[in-house]
Amino acid sequence: MIEFKHIDKRFQLKNGSFLKVLNDFNLHVEKNDLLLIKGVSGCGKSTILNICAALQKPNFGEIIVNGESISKLSDSFASEFRLKNIGFIFQKHNLLTGQSVLQNLAIPLLVSNYTLAQIEKKATDLLDKFELLNLKDEPVENLSGGESARVAILRALINDANIILADEPTANLDLGLSELFISYMHLLKDEGKTIIISTHDDIFEKRCNYTNILNLKKKT
Amino acid sequence: MENKLFLYALHSLKRRFYKNFSISLVLVFLVFILFSVLFIKTSLEHELSISADGMPDITLQKLQGGKSVLVDTSRIDKLLNIQGISQAVPRNWGYYFFEPSDANFIIVGFDAFDGNFQSSLKKVIENLDDKIKFNKDGMIVGVGVKKLIEQSTGLNYINFINNKLDIYKVPIIATFTTQSSIFSNDVILMPYNLSKQILEIPDNKATDIVLKIPNPDEIPTVIKKINEMYPDFRIITQESLRIGYKNIFDYESGIFITLFIVVLFAFFVLVYDKASGLNESEKSEISILKAIGWKSSDIIYIKTMENLILSISSFLIGFAFAYFYVYIFNAPILKRLFLGYSNIYPNFNLVFNLDISIITIVFFLSVCIYLGAVLIPTYKCAVVDAEEGIR
Incomplete structure (x- = not known):
């Protein structure tokens, strides 16, 4: 379902030199897998997720998602691809301040073919399902860390994406909230989602029913 | 889809109310000053022309x-x-x-x-x-x-x-x-x-x-003959009076050039601030929107709508203020600066004289420049990799 083929990715540093983060990287993720990508900061965990979400392009190699090569998608098609296929959970949650929980959930669908009424219903149903309906009209800056994390997960689910990418999702959460997050991931896996989580948090190895684990080492 | 994005743009304006309100104030003031000065200028020129019509050939x-x-x-x-x-x-x-x-x-x-x-x-x-x-x-x-x-x-x-x-x-x-x-x-x-x-x-x-001189085409010949007959005459034509009047006005409008510069300076400081790049919050928002599936064109659309609403509403408010100030209240203070004193200060009413070129000039100096200053950095930000702003 997701296939990285001989991916090279390098970044230019401020001093002009290049840092090669991925070198002839290959990966195969099956539908409904829950893959953990582990490793210290700077080893390329986030880069793999970004390439998978077409947020970055590899310098070399090919990545195929649901049978479609996304390595060279134009900016516009990359956005369309994300909207249809990817739910991204960011480390800092990246909710848009000044907007309510409902509005944050609605944002991805504003560029879809759903009507405003349909969007509101989808967002409300999702909040209800995850028992967050009471926060519907709350401005996101008023949310606690745990609530904010849960809203970020729901935003990744609103577009019915079949691939969920989570980048260091528990970095800012305490143990209890991390466990809650993992339980959410199990729920999503049960629904048939394919999940890739990048983390250096050991809790995932201990508590998560992952299907595969990839340990990366830092490049020098 | 556009309607949803338009509503989002409206909401964004509300979200950054104080920031947008202060930008709007600067724009309204700029448009008000530009329109007031240009309204007075056009009306005066019109009236000077009427005065010149009553002068001898x-x-x-x-x-x-x-x-x-x-x-x-x-x-x-x-x-x-x-x-x-x-x-x-x-x-x-x-x-x-x-x-x-x-x-x-x-x-x-x-x-x-x-x-x-x-x-x-x-x-x-x-x-x-x-x-x-x-x-x-x-x-x-x-x-x-x-x-x-x-x-x-x-x-x-x-x-x-x-x-x-x-x-x-x-x-x-x-x-x-x-x-x-x-x-x-x-x-x-x-x-x-x-x-x-x-x-x-x-x-x-x-x-x-x-x-x-009933036939204006004969004026140059008549002048030549008068010069030959009486070289000690100073010959003043109606046309030279018109130019003279205009020059008097233009000289006095120098004061306004100063005023213009002050206002334009304030505006360009604002424009420079915008054109020099988006702030971190704006960059972050654009990156988040891209990461969750928005296209660069969607982002540019909402930013265009946001700033069009802001700048055009400021333009219209500035226009309305200038209209009331000049034509209803007869431009107190500002009108005096345009006119020299003779013996009695002239107390005349400025008459509205619509000139499409004035509207075009003010629209360009306010709305177009402002939009350019906002949309260029937005475009630059919207077309780069989204991940940069969400790290």
């Missing part, structure tokens, strides 16, 4: 030692021999101190009402009845003169007293139009002979001679 003044002296009226007969001149009449002018108001009026003595000059004078005179003959007792006064006479004496005539202590009672028979009052406000127009007595100008002498 050619005015002749005798020069001696570089200054104007009295001219012999005997020259009129010779001037009338020049082909193209249909009428040549003597004219007197001088100052008269009107003690009750402590003001100086300009007296112009001119026998023109039974001749070809009447039609051009009618353009600048209110309620001039064709039946009114400009007899020796009548005068036409500027709006300011009439007001001062009424305020100080409550009468509709002046008892003029010359140096010989002769008294001449002269009633007001008409007033100049308010549109022409930039120049006619402190003017009293009276019959030539009466002006001679009040100003004590000797017989067979006049301050200048005014000519009527």
Whole structure:
């Protein structure tokens, strides 16, 4: 379902030199897998997720998602691809301040073919399902860390994406909230989602029913 | 989809209310100043043009030692021999101190009402009845003169007293139009002979001679012939008066260039601030939107809508303020700076004169420049990799 083929990715540093983060990287993720990508900061965990979400392009190699090569998608098609296929959970949650929980959930669908009424219903149903309906009209800056994390997960689910990418999702959460997050991931896996989580948090190895684990080492 | 994005743009404006409100204030002020100045400029030019219409085709003044002296009226007969001149009449002018108001009026003595000059004078005179003959007792006064006479004496005539202590009672028979009052406000127009007595100008002498040239194409030839005949004449054409009026205005508008620069400077500081890049919060928002599936074109669309709403509403508010300020409240303070004082400050009403080029200029200087300053960095940010802003 997701296939990285001989991916090279390098970044230019401020001093002009290049840092090669991925070198002839290959990966195969099956539908409904829950893959953990582990490793210290700077080893390329986030880069793999970004390439998978077409947020970055590899310098070399090919990545195929649901049978479609996304390595060279134009900016516009990359956005369309994300909207249809990817739910991204960011480390800092990246909710848009000044907007309510409902509005944050609605944002991805504003560029879809759903009507405003349909969007509101989808967002409300999702909040209800995850028992967050009471926060519907709350401005996101008023949310606690745990609530904010849960809203970020729901935003990744609103577009019915079949691939969920989570980048260091528990970095800012305490143990209890991390466990809650993992339980959410199990729920999503049960629904048939394919999940890739990048983390250096050991809790995932201990508590998560992952299907595969990839340990990366830092490049020098 | 566009409707949803438009609503999002509206919501974004509300979300950053204080920031957008302060930008809007600067834009409204800029548009208000630009429109006010340009409205006044256009209206004044229009009124100056009306005033110039009432001026003679050619005015002749005798020069001696570089200054104007009295001219012999005997020259009129010779001037009338020049082909193209249909009428040549003597004219007197001088100052008269009107003690009750402590003001100086300009007296112009001119026998023109039974001749070809009447039609051009009618353009600048209110309620001039064709039946009114400009007899020796009548005068036409500027709006300011009439007001001062009424305020100080409550009468509709002046008892003029010359140096010989002769008294001449002269009633007001008409007033100049308010549109022409930039120049006619402190003017009293009276019959030539009466002006001679009040100003004590000797017989067979006049301050200048005014000519009527029915065919404007003949003016250059007429000027050439007058030059040959009387090289000591200074020849003032209606066209040169128009240019002169415009120059007076343009000179005074220098003050406004200063004002312009101040306002534009404030605006360009704002533009520079915008053009120098988006702040972290704006960059982050764009990156998040891209990461969750928005296209660069969607982001540019909402940013365009946001800033179009902001700039066009500011433009319209600034326009409305300027309209009320200039045409309803008659541009207090600002109008004074455009006008020089003669003897009485002219109190005329500015008349709305729509000029599409003014709207275009102000629209470009405000809305277009502002949009460019906002959208260029937005575009730059929207087309780079989204992940940069969400790390």
